[in-house]
Amino acid sequence: MAEKKKRFRKVFGIILLLLFFAGAVVAWIGYQAFMGPSVTDKQEYLYIKTNDTFEDVLHTVTEQQIVKNPTLFRYIADAMEYPDNVKPGRYKLTEGMSNRRLIGNLRGGYQEAVKFRFENIRLKENFAALLGKNFEADSTTFIEILGNEEVAESYGFTSENFFTMFIPNTYEIYWNTAPNKIITRFHDEYNKFWTPDRKEKAAAIGLRPQEVSILASIVKGEALHTDEMPDIAGLYLNRLEKGMLLQADPTVIFANNDFTIRRVLNRHLTIDNPYNTYRYGGLPPGPIMLPSIASIDAVLNHKKHDYIYMCAKDDFSGYHNFARTQAEHLVNARKFQRALTERNIMR
Template identity: 55%
Template structure:
């Protein structure tokens, strides 16, 4: 997709730059970024650069903590590896155009969209945002672990609690839901 062509950075352009020259420059920047080691790492993961960017966009939407991004990437790679749906709430927010909600409801999981990772297996068709290079690198250097689940911590620190089993995940999720309710965050 076209959004995966762009990398957040500071670029200098003159007001006389044509649209074609702009796109050409972005393509050169993209190719330079993906040259060599990153493309090799993506291939070892069984992903294309666009797929890495797509997963990185989900990771970026999941956490504000750079040190946690490789762990979250590892969760999603584990799910992809075993054929488990990603079930990524940020993809639902994207599909529904809900930028500012703090809580995904069960009815949201019914949206008919290729970006609904609750009902569609694998990665969505493209990125849900423009992932920063650090999140692309978090996917390419994802943590290796046995976690399949994660949920925001109930202390609202921005960190997540990780779980290997669904039962453990449900305990974490219920704790977080109680914290949301206590703060009267219903949507």
């Protein structure tokens, strides 16, 4: 009898030990599933589109090898009630992140904003393509907005000068933000940029903010060096004041829609286009590119002088020779034309 009890206790002890080890294994697996490293180094961000379901998210996570074990990811997602709480966005991934932390971020919608920076944009199509590359909506949606007369008028612009509303800077915007709200964000920045001081300076030279930006786009097109922008701006303002044609080569290139032109020829000047400032007086109806903040401020803080002519220097330094008379200008122009010919730059 005692022997049986002894055997029973031994078996019972073994069973308890096995149960203990089984529990430890289950606990370890559970810990690893919840808290252990899960996210791989395959992707930097997880993008979840508007209207994506949990199955869509699971497919992305699996196809892009975002987590080591998609089955465990699904198990934890169910446990955390994530399938009913999918939120779109751009979520930062860190190698070794646990399922619990990742799903917690996804469930809470804790996405990382896009740091969107732009400059040196020539056309609306270029800007729309950049927006489409950085945000959920595609470029077609953005180009439709940028070319929409009603949208432009709702912000106080025309379809021609609407492009001047976009101030080159760095913006933090969530990836899945609706396109119309992204445009509103740019408008808010525009209003902040045009401070009372800037508006006062614009009024002092007889220009509206949109016109300042149009002129600034020409200044930017002419200037290779920021420190020369105030001189160039002063020259064009002198021409406007005298009622002279601006005769700005960058506007001719824009009017011809040929940005490979390096040497503006007489045939380029004949195009009948309101952006051709060799034929049409005053400012063109819109910017020839997105002006930089530096070029806008160069117009507002232009250098006061009596120059009305300029020509690129023949040393190809990017700087210009300025002149007060046509005779002086012709001397400078001949030097530059000769330098172009010597370098076989014919168009």
